[in-house]
Amino acid sequence: MTEPTTTLDIWNPGWPDPFRPTVNADTDDEYADLVEALREVQEAVTRSRPTPEVAAEVATALRTAARRLRTFEVDEDTQIAGKRWEIPGKGHALAPALHIDTVTDTTVTGRVTVGRFHSGRYAMNGGVTPLIFDEILARLANSAGRPWGRTAYLNVNYRAPAPLHTELTVTAELLGQEGRKRFLRGALHHGDVLVADAEGLWVELKPEQTLNISKDAEGSDR
Numbered sequence: 001m002t003e004p005t006t007t008l009d010i011w012n013p014g015w016p017d018p019f020r021p022t023v024n025a026d027t028d029d030e031y032a033d034l035v036e037a038l039r040e041v042q043e044a045v046t047r048s049r050p051t052p053e054v055a056a057e058v059a060t061a062l063r064t065a066a067r068r069l070r071t072f073e074v075d076e077d078t079q080i081a082g083k084r085w086e087i088p089g090k091g092h093a094l095a096p097a098l099h100i101d102t103v104t105d106t107t108v109t110g111r112v113t114v115g116r117f118h119s120g121r122y123a124m125n126g127g128v129t130p131l132i133f134d135e136i137l138a139r140l141a142n143s144a145g146r147p148w149g150r151t152a153y154l155n156v157n158y159r160a161p162a163p164l165h166t167e168l169t170v171t172a173e174l175l176g177q178e179g180r181k182r183f184l185r186g187a188l189h190h191g192d193v194l195v196a197d198a199e200g201l202w203v204e205l206k207p208e209q210t211l212n213i214s215k216d217a218e219g220s221d222r
Ligand SMILES: CCCCCCCC(=O)SCCNC(=O)CCNC(=O)[C@H](O)C(C)(C)COP(=O)(O)OP(=O)(O)OC[C@H]1O[C@@H](n2cnc3c(N)ncnc32)[C@H](O)[C@@H]1OP(=O)(O)O
Pocket: 148, 149, 150, 151, 152, 153, 179, 180, 181, 201, 203, 204, 205, 206, 209, 211
């Protein structure tokens, strides 16, 4: 396995393939479990209606946990979150955990199940669908040795309400490339029912286009 680079503030065509491990799984499994626990908290908070006393007690416990983690804060290039390509959710709790099943140079299939945390009202929140498509399409766009590009547009069509607590299948396809432009299409199905589809354009970064715009803008990511 190739050692991951941590230098993201320059354009780097040698960035690791976003379907392969980039972090030492032996040492970072506890971190993956931490993110899983965070997902459990998100779901439990969403599903509960605690008494004021219990809400205050849990808020204190969560702030204690946040303070503990802040003593281990690192910069964004060094953090684990979002870079555990090989595990569902990539070690990040923003989007629903996407399970990747098959990968070719031009296609990906996967599965996703959302709970009440990602609910709009009895169905998946409309803002979550693009998160799922961006995750799978961006990874495909930037895989198979293709230099990294950014999403230029992502157009999503909502065809049917996406049920909660139900496995949905996600497919992605690279339709073609014209110069720096990569055109991709994605679909989300519940069984045979098309729930949503998307078309997106990823534009390959030019050498002078940095990945780290936050540092460019303010000299820091905070
Ligand atoms: C962990 C590391 C992650 C690294 C990957 C990061 C991924 C992301 O952050 S994605 C986040 C969401 N996306 C963004 O923030 C992107 C913001 N936008 C940009 O940075 C730029 O607009 C960018 C890079 C997409 C394109 O800019 P630029 O390179 O200057 O493109 P430009 O040279 O004008 O256009 C190239 C081609 O794309 C086309 N194009 C660009 N944007 C669009 C668009 N929105 N719609 C249609 N066509 C477009 C142009 O028309 C042009 O086509 P042609 O070559 O046929 O004339």
